[in-house]
Amino acid sequence: MRRSTRIAPSILSADFAALGAAVDCLVAAEADYIHIDVMDGHFVPNLTIGPAVVQALRKRTALTFDVHLMISPLDPLLPDFLDAGADILTVHAEAGPHLHRSVQQIKQAGCRAGVALNPGTPASAVDAVLGDIDLVLAMTVDPGFGGQGFLRAQCTKIAELRARIDESGRTIDLEVDGGINEGTAAEARAAGADVLVAGSFVFADGPGGCAGRIRQLREAAP
Numbered sequence: 001m002r003r004s005t006r007i008a009p010s011i012l013s014a015d016f017a018a019l020g021a022a023v024d025c026l027v028a029a030e031a032d033y034i035h036i037d038v039m040d041g042h043f044v045p046n047l048t049i050g051p052a053v054v055q056a057l058r059k060r061t062a063l064t065f066d067v068h069l070m071i072s073p074l075d076p077l078l079p080d081f082l083d084a085g086a087d088i089l090t091v092h093a094e095a096g097p098h099l100h101r102s103v104q105q106i107k108q109a110g111c112r113a114g115v116a117l118n119p120g121t122p123a124s125a126v127d128a129v130l131g132d133i134d135l136v137l138a139m140t141v142d143p144g145f146g147g148q149g150f151l152r153a154q155c156t157k158i159a160e161l162r163a164r165i166d167e168s169g170r171t172i173d174l175e176v177d178g179g180i181n182e183g184t185a186a187e188a189r190a191a192g193a194d195v196l197v198a199g200s201f202v203f204a205d206g207p208g209g210c211a212g213r214i215r216q217l218r219e220a221a222p
């Protein structure tokens, strides 16, 4: 049975001087997950949040922390993010040569494991780990920055991933990240997404506007 849409606002678009308050607002706004974008200035051309910040935010809420690692190499830093309190830890298939090892490390720590695919990576890249993971993240922008335009051609790949997940018979979230607004949310949902990440759209009116913006996404993509 199709699961209802979950909304995962990205705090990448929040005021970095007030991240705690942003998390409080998202909790009050009944976000499903809090999406935390970790960038290393190497795998992607931007530097953002480290494990110390995740650990500090962890004290504000028990809501699911959906941590998206855009770092390479990734294995040396996995323990730090696991200790910091990630609930879902997602690694990029393109970030290193040992995807199973990274996934196993996450699962052994009792955390949910995700695998993300850049727009240029085919859906088949998840086949070898589909029996082990809890989430597939389909990027609809090249990762690195918020506020980029939704790559519509990725909807074909989202549908391919949906088919693979359904065929596996396992409970795996299909998350879509990049350029999500009230229009593209419906397109991603129609293609098969069940978790929608949104940064610039959710924070466009400041933290006070988050609840209304999350509601708009839920109405656009039920």
Ligand code: DX5
Residues within 6 Å of the ligand: 010, 012, 013, 035, 037, 068, 141, 142, 143, 144, 145, 146, 147, 148, 177, 178, 179, 180, 197, 198, 199, 200, 201
């Ligand atoms: C992109 C990040 C996304 C991004 C989404 O590299 O992984 O989570 O912040 O931002 P918007 O919703 O602005 O595209």
Ligand code: ZN
Residues within 6 Å of the ligand: 010, 035, 036, 037, 068, 177, 197
């Ligand atoms: Zn992300």
